[in-house]
Amino acid sequence: MRPNKALLVKLLRIAAQLEHCLLNAYLYAACSLKSMPEEFEEIGDESNSRRAIQFERVRSWKASLLAASKEEMVHIHYVQCLLRALGEPPCFELPQRKEGEGWLFPNWQTMIDSEGEVTEEGDYVKVPINTLDEDTIKEFILYESSDLLQIENPFEDGSELKEVFGDLADFEFDLHLASVLKHVDDPAQYETLKEQLEDIYSHPITVQVTASRDEEEEEEELQKKYVRFKSIGDLYWKGILPLYEQAFELGWVKYDNLNLNNELLDENYAGAGLLPVGPFYRDKNFEKSVDENLKDPLRNYKDVRDIVREILIEGEGFANFRFRAKALLAKVEELGQGTTLGGEGEREYVEALIEDKNSQEPTPDWLANGQRLRLSHLYRFIIIWEELEQEQRGGSLSGETSANAGVAKRQKRRFWQKWNAPKPKLTSGSNFEPARQPISQEDVNSNLGLNKLTEELPAQFNACYLVLLAWLSRMYEIRDWQADKPRRQAIQMLASWPLMSMAIRPFLELASFFPVDLNKLYRIEPDYLPYLPPNARLLYEVYEQYITQDNQQSRKTNCLQAAKEVVRGLGNPALEKLPDLDQLNLYMDYLAVRVLSDAAEWASEMIGVFDTAAEDVVRPNYQKMLLARLQELSYLGEFQKQFRFRVQGGYSNQLPDLTYENLHPNKEDYEEKPEYIPEGLYQDTLALRLRFSGYGLVQMATDPDPTADEVGCTGTHMLHANDYSENGQEKTYQYFDHALIWQDNDDKDPIENIICRDTGEEGPKLGINLTEVSLVVTDGIAQAGIQEKRDVEDLNVEGFLELLTVKAENITSNDICLNLRKKGETAPFLNGLNHIVWRDGEPIDPFILAVYQHQQDEDNIELFQREIFNQTPKDAQEKTLLDMSPLQRTVSSRGPIGFDTYIKIPNWARENFSQEMKQEIGKLLAYPMSFLDNRANNLLEKLKQQIPQPVNSLNREQVDTIVSLGERTRLVSIPTILPHTTTIGWLTTLLHYGHTVSGKLGEVAGGEQNPIFTKIQGETDLQLSQDNSIEDRNQPNNRWLAKYTKGVMDTDSLLDFVYFELYIPVKPNIDGSFTFTKEWTFTADIQEAVKKYGCDFSKPILESSYETIETGAKERTRKESDSVFGKGFPETLSGSPEQPGSYEYSSDAINVDGASVKIAGNFGCTEGEDPVKLTWTATFTVKGDNEDAKSYAIVLAANFFAKDAQDMTIKLKNHFGPNNVNS
Known part of the structure; x- marks a missing residue:
């Protein structure tokens, strides 16, 4: 091949565009899927007995698609690095897009189409944006297939490859059941339970079959340029690699990316933003072989080969997919022939995964190859296709009806067999559709508010998408690398996971509810951006300067002139002396954060429109989900607050530089620092020290899921189909609302949405209750401050002497409860917003402490109540944490102090451990796995009790319970091989907090009604009272002190252990x-x-x-x-x-x-x-x-x-x- 640098650059730009288009397509397909159990409640007008099965299955599809999307982001990163090494600008632009067809790749022609028909000349690949259905997933399979795989035609009925696909789906289902039944030791019992669960999962619902319909598509032939390829593998292996080899030989490679890679590994910047730079774990051998891709600069052809190899491994899972798939299946069959565990080899495979994860030895080759195959995009998409087709048959086996369900078996059970069965096209009354059905166009047209939202949503999404692209382009820019570093590091923290989670994913999920024109999404041309405010269109003009080399000089001049005007307006003469390109960067950032704030304003406006206009046409579950996403989007203004703060070194509880601090003199307006009062926090006073412990509900999806996610998908916490409550005939579905719930018996703060899972008699129960009360006295001055001991920081309280300690059971027979109450309609939550507001371990807001005595048949007795300080005399209204500036939050001291280990839990707190935890936490060498094993066994016993004979008599609620118990059992049975290790890690982790509470006091019962005061008087004859006449919180003895710890998170029950010391100064009388x-x-x-x-x-x-x-x-x-x-x-x-x-x-x-x-x-x-x-x-x-x-x-x-x-x-x-x- 003749040396041709231009051709290499062109191929890399095609690769960047290809990966970018696939990312967009996979991401929208994921966001289009139904997510709440209620969305699966009916098929047509009939009750859906497979609701729980479909709910869990579709969630797994969404997780697979999101994982593929994330890996496509890594592929884009690699291609940008390859471009950058050649001295070329980054490429984030998209190819030509045809109305109704998607992005066009005239160079890429697959050998067959999604119907299995051989393509002809001119049948080039198009990448559209679609909801997930059978055609969409088949297109995804083709995108990730090699040309050899296409030759074998995976869509042809009766083909050997189709048989292999069915066997792979068989194997995955076996693995799933093996994980659920991991703790069943008796092989015979395993076989029985496995067969029962198979019958439940395959029990069909009645479907109506109609003839398939023909669809005609018109295609426009485009002129083919440069090179032609039939698969992504061809593009990289046969196109890019040979030319890059020449690039090194001929000196085209100018930059080694050392600075870029070091910067992207920095935990304080790109690491804090969870920037997806790979590689993703598949096995120890793979991780070791590709780990140096980032740690070492791009120096030679071998580095490029490793990068390309990783891209293809994550995509199609090597070449020769069929051969590798059959090798995996043969190995599993070999494992099954000598099994002593029961099953057909799947149990040995699960055990091998667990053993490998716990071992320091290299991964066995057969297991390494199997995992690389299973985690490839192609494999994941094949499994989605297989499961989707089963659900479209109503869940039955091949050609079965409800009368012969479970009869059809093959020599090796073919749960998924369907090759000889006619492919049904189902009527709308009984068809299973995994994607959400949008609100009808008719309903939208009849409602001005919904119509406005539907019309404007694409432009608002595109504006945020433009910000993402503009900022990403800066990360790979060469021209101003060093000068732009502080701002670029801020971008690295914001322009990846936080922006994806807070803007891109919520917007796409929001779009799935409405009849949005999908052709208008992912368009950044001015005609597809909001007209007003003009910030997005101005940002596009700036972005053009980065992506267009031959732009008109007049437009460049106008753009630079606007940039200089903005820089002058910032009032910093030093900035005006910066080179033109630096000023253009400043202008881009100035516009970018305002575009996000504009989107936030739009979302806030839509919340109001939606609240007043949509109740008559939107189902209640849709309304809840829509409001959650609009609320998430309304927080996008936080980026504008954060950007300058991050540029000048601030983040979370990390202070910015002094220049920034000096520009914000009101930083301490809302401080709750224990050490803030010079004379001492407490001086010459008596005080109560109330100690509480118990379990609080953490009702939230966890990172990396967005805050608005109601069910969990890619994080650790998962909602299940039987997480609902029943009051008579009325069923209330529960959902993640990111609330922290400490009590369910507070009559001043009733909770409607609360997930209470059965963990048995010995499991944890919701409630944080008093363990003991001490009357203490200051030894002159009592003070509190952060102290570091053995690299662990905690609040140290000094200067109190103990007078009297009384156990809770000696005060009253009723529980004395501690609760964090709602502020209006807002429940307390961990306020981090996917690392925008705070890094892992977030402050709690709102923060209203209430101590009350629970009365079984009477009103509770209010003992103490006070909230955090949130309103200065100059404030018109109280402020939430989000209303405060980032610096004020940092200075407030409300964030956590530090992490610690579970062995530090004091004895007084352990009194309220569950019996289950008391038994397990002392097993120092075995805990936490002993705890998880015990929970798995308890759940497994409940699962066995729920399975009746015969299983075809189950109603929907019973299936909900069985499937949900199965999922819960699986998640605690195989924690070491789950995508996240937090199920284990959180059981050993503590998070310490400590700050004052100096806001408004609540109305409480008098001294004689307070059993704590009464008990102390009975023991000492000393009358005590709370001082409710506090005027100046900055004087000694006028603040409460809260020292508390959250941790030992039980991800199955969603409960974490909380212990809390509350100091309240009291007056003697x-x-x-x-x-x-x-x-x-x-x-x-x-x-x-x-x-x-x-x-x-x-x-x-x-x-x-x-x-x-x-x-x-x-x-x-x-x-x-x-x-x-x-x-x-x-x-x-x-x-x-x-x-x-x-x-x-x-x-x-x-x-x-x-x-x-x-x-x-x-x-x-x-x-x-x-x-x-x-x-x-x-x-x-x-x-x-x-x-x-x-x-x-x-x-x-x-x-x-x-x-x-x-x-x-x-x-x-x-x-x-x-x-x-x-x-």
């Missing part, structure tokens, strides 16, 4: 005496020694705190230096003559700033008990005319007692040994 008691226990064998050491008036435990005392003295004097009262005072032996095991004493009045304190105390040791108890009781009498002086005297008296009790404990442990004293 006394006209008389109050008493404190301290008790120590010892073993009975040292009783006499305890009496001698602790019950001798002339030799007190704290002897060094007194002046010299003569033996047998009746009076002793406390040293001034060891007295919190600021003066020494005498204590006199009183009461009956001193006994060997006890004594009593009293003091004269001690004057304290306008009040007086008298002390009467006694020490006593029990007789004949085991353990022996040494008890110190001190009664304080405070008198005075000034209430403030009396309160201060009470605090001093409490401090005196607590400090002496603490010092005595130390003395006793030093004297008797720490293991012999319990306090």
Whole structure:
């Protein structure tokens, strides 16, 4: 071949366009799929007994399509790197697009079409945007097929290749059941359960069959240019690779991409945005072989070969698909012949996957080859096609009816057999359609609001899509690489997963609900962008300067002039001195964030239109889903807030540079810093320390799914078909609404949407309840701050002394509950928005703490309530976290402090562990797998109990339960080989938080109705009350302190473990005496020694705190230096003559700033008990005319007692040994 750099560049640009088109097609097909269980409730007008099966199946299709889309993004990245190495600009433009047909590739001609017919000259490939149906998935199969695979015609009835496809689908279903039944040890029982589940999954519903219809398509022949290829493999192997070899030989490769690759691996920038740069894990061998693609620069032809190899592995899974598929099936059959586990080799395959994941040894070749095949796009699409065809037959086997369901078997069970059966075309009344049916055009036309939304949606989507392309182009630009670095790093964090999750995917899912003209999507030409505001069209003009080399000089000049005007308006003279291209970059970013804000404004407007105009034509489940996506889109204005913050070094809880901070003097308006008050958070006060623990519901789809996802798809949390509640005949479907729910019994905050899964008697139950209450007193000043211990940061609280601790069960027989309440209609949630607002481990907002006593048959008693500070005097209304600036959020201290390990959970919190967790968490070497194994066995037993005989008598609700239990069992049975390791990892992880709570106080019950105050008064005669007259939150004693931890996430139950310490300052109110008691226990064998050491008036435990005392003295004097009262005072032996095991004493009045304190105390040791108890009781009498002086005297008296009790404990442990004293 004659050296031709231009041809190589052209081929790379074709490759970029091809990968880009496939990405767009796969992504829209995924977003078009139904997602909520309600969407599968009926087929036509009839109840659909296969609802749960289809729900889970279609979700898996969506996950496969999204995975393929993500890998196409990586392929685009690789092609851009290959272009960049040649010194060429990036290529994100799309090829010519024909109305109704899609993007045109005149160079690409497959050998057959989706009907299996041989193509003719001029039948080039078109890549349209369509919802997922049989024709669409067959087109996807062709896109990913080699020319040899096309020669064998996978769509021809009775062909050997079609047989292979059926066997692969067979194998995948076997693997699925093997995962569900992994913990069934008895082979015979495994076979029985497997057969029962097969019958349930294959039990058909009645369908009506009609004749197939002919579809005619008109094609326009385009002139073929450059080279022609019949498959993607040909384009890369036969076109690009040979020319790139010449590129190295002839010196065309100018850049090695070292800086780019290092930057894309930076965890603080591209890594934070989850930029898809590959490679994706398939097996250990593959990961090792391609890992250097990014870590090493592009230096030689071998690197290019590795890149191309990865692209093709992820696509068609090597050449010779049929041969490799048959090799996989033969290996599985070989495994099955010697099985001792039951099944046909699928159990051994699952065990091999698990063993390989847990081993350090290289992956066996047969398993490595099998996994590369199974994870290829082609394989995934074949499985979707097979499953789709089964559902279009109503779920039955080949040619079966409900009368003979389950009869047809082949030598090796052919669950999916269909080759000899006529392909049915079903009437609309019974046809299974995996894609969502849009609201009818008639309904849209009759509703002005819906019509406006439908008409404007494509342009708004295209505007966001333009931002994505414009920013991506900057990442691969060479001309201004170093100068653009700070802004480019901000782009890397925003222009990948966050923008895809918050804009692209929600917009495409939103489009699937309406009769949108799909030809208008993915169009960035001005005619397809919003007319007003003009930001999107202006952005296109800037983007043109990057993608068009021969643009008119006048347009370039106008664009640059506009850029300079914007830069001048920023008010920074230094920016005006930047080169023209840098100013153009500034202008692009200026417009990009405003385009996203414009889209957010549009979405907010549509929420209002939708709320008022659409109820009469939109089904309730659609309404819920539409509002969720519009709400997600309304957050796009956050990009404008974040961009400058990120450019100047800020992100999440990471502060930006000082220049940025100095420009925002109001950064501390909403701070909740424990260390903020110079005089100390608490000073000379009593306080309650309330300790709670228990389980909270995390009702949200997890990353990388968007916040708006109601069911989960690509993350860890998954909704299931039986996640609904029934009230009589009325069924309420539950869904992920990203809410954190801590209670289901709060009558002030009723919850309608709540997912409560059965985990058995020993499993976790929703509720975070009181474990103990302590009355504490400051030792002068009590403060809190972040402290690092062994690389783990947590909130450290210092300066409190403990006076009294009471267990919850000794306060009341009812639960005392802690709840985070809704703010209006907004439930508290982890506010991260896919890493836009915060990185993993997000702040909670809204944050309204409520403590109440639950009353079974009466109204709950409100004990304490307060919310976070969210309104300054200059604010017209309260602010949510999203209303605040990114810097204000960072400074607020509401984000998490740090991650930790589960072994740090304190004993007081473990009291509210579930029985299941108590049994498993102590197994240090086996946990967390022992916990998951135990859960899997419990779910498996429930599954067995749900399967009746015969299985064809099941109704829809029973199928829902069986399929849902099966999925739950599978997810906890094979956690090591799931796409995410979080099912295991989250069970060992803690996330610490700590901040003050200084906003509005809520109305609560009076002191006599508060069982905590009543209990403390009963124990001490001390009356306490909450100060509700707080005026200045920046004074000591006016804030609450919240120290809490979330973690040990149980992804099956959706519950995480929460433990919480809440400090609330309280005021004493006394006209008389109050008493404190301290008790120590010892073993009975040292009783006499305890009496001698602790019950001798002339030799007190704290002897060094007194002046010299003569033996047998009746009076002793406390040293001034060891007295919190600021003066020494005498204590006199009183009461009956001193006994060997006890004594009593009293003091004269001690004057304290306008009040007086008298002390009467006694020490006593029990007789004949085991353990022996040494008890110190001190009664304080405070008198005075000034209430403030009396309160201060009470605090001093409490401090005196607590400090002496603490010092005595130390003395006793030093004297008797720490293991012999319990306090």
